[in-house]
Amino acid sequence: MAEAFKFELVSPERLLVSEEVAQVVVPGSEGQFTMLKGHAPFMTTMRPGVIEVTGQSGTVSRIFVRGGFADASPAGLTVLAEMAVPVQDLKAEQIAREIKNAEEDVADAGSDETKRVAQEKLDQLREVQAALGAPAAH
Incomplete structure (x- = not known):
């Protein structure tokens, strides 16, 4: 399993996720990308789509985002979403x-x-x- 890194998902209403995860797939405006520990730093806008978060245990959660920004850094990944709702909701x-x-x-x-x-x-x-x-x- 991949090494864990810090992932935070923030919407205007609240902090939705703040945990150590194995990987995150993000709907970037230029295409989907997968974030793993040690990813090169960059920032991108996001298109409406589904973020897939793989936890350290291997469980996958899916969250619909209406757009926003993703900031990858040595500290981890921070997503600032215009709107975010768990897919099951x-x-x-x-x-x-x-x-x-x-x-x-x-x-x-x-x-x-x-x-x-x-x-x-x-x-x-x-x-x-x-x-x-x-x-x-x-």
């Missing part, structure tokens, strides 16, 4: 609501760039919905 209505908000952002976009960014977020949320097996929003 997610409700289909919540994902549908997120998609509806993203659809409104696309419709209300004032520039091509704003519309592109909003559409990208909408597409990512739909991918999350499909991956979680939630019914599609209409």
Whole structure:
């Protein structure tokens, strides 16, 4: 098993996770990455998706994040999420609501760039919905 490192997941409401873990898979804006002890330092934005945390015992927990930042350092990994909800606590209505908000952002976009960014977020949320097996929003 991989050596443990400190992982913290913080949302605007509270500190959700603060523990020693074996690895964390993060939905980075440039693609998924896996953090292990000794990872090179870097910071990235995150896209909506699921963080998979493997504990020292090998158990895996999955947490939906709506975006934010991930900061890898020699001290460990800190994730600052816009919103974070354990996957088992997610409700289909919540994902549908997120998609509806993203659809409104696309419709209300004032520039091509704003519309592109909003559409990208909408597409990512739909991918999350499909991956979680939630019914599609209409």
